[in-house]
Amino acid sequence: MNVTVTSLDPALKERLESVSTATLTTIMLKKGIRRSWLRGPMPLFAASHRAVGRAFTLRFVPLREDLATPESWSSPRSTRAAIEEMPEGVIAVADAMGVRDAGIFGDILALRMKKRGVSALITDGVMRDAAGVESSRLPVWATGVAAPASVSSLTFVGWQEPIACGGAAIFPNDVIVADRDGAVVIPAALVDEVATLGVEQERLEGWIMGEVEAGHRLPGLYPPDSETKARYEAWKAAQQR
Structure with a gap:
């Protein structure tokens, strides 16, 4: 081959x-x-x-x-x-x-x-x-x-x-x-999709690290529950302004 x-x-x-x-x-x-x-x-x-x-x-x-x-x-x-x-x-x-x-x-x-x-x-x-x-x-x-x-x-x-x-x-x-x-x-065949998901996961985990540094407890934070996801999305929206 x-x-x-x-x-x-x-x-x-x-x-x-x-x-x-x-x-x-x-x-x-x-x-x-x-x-x-x-x-x-x-x-x-x-x-x-x-x-x-x-x-x-x-x-x-x-x-x-x-x-x-x-x-x-x-x-x-x-x-x-x-x-x-x-x-x-x-x-x-x-x-x-x-x-x-x-x-x-x-x-x-x-x-x-x-x-x-x-x-x-x-x-x-x-x-x-x-x-x-x-x-x-x-x-x-x-x-x-x-x-x-x-x-x-x-x-x-x-x-x-x-x-x-x-x-x-x-x-x-x-x-x-x-x-x-x-x-x-x-x-x-999966490279592009995996790269997109990977970049977003790294951004989410970077934000979570900041939350841990600020003293937040892990339950509900990692993995994120619906409330945490909403806070993360609000943070992302603020970053894009």
């Missing part, structure tokens, strides 16, 4: 950058999607800011000794070839099956992704060459680090096809949002 990456509207990206992954998982739960948060990947390198981008998927399978060799790194079906297909702004999402004893990418590949304008790398596996990856300034969410190369435990088989990463199903062109709480996948 060779799925063309659809560019993410800058205004939509900006809206999602204002919404936390915690808020997004709640919205997704209300939409009936329970597995939107990726188990395992957490901010590891240069991940101090929220990352938002279309998913560019990469897939590893278990070790096949005849295929997973250092010579395979020069193959047309290699991680090197996949990186050269990554458009600017995507988030690379790698299904490494949770394997933690082989780093899927090291410093040179991380630097190349950074130079190509890749927004971030998300994986349920691990990285290698930690010092060099950190120096590349590529934002990385992963489960840790390990010295061995990927071919010691994994076989790279392709890119831009459906994958499983951290227990979540991810399709090319889904949207990934990652912050200090981890990474969330939003199905491509």
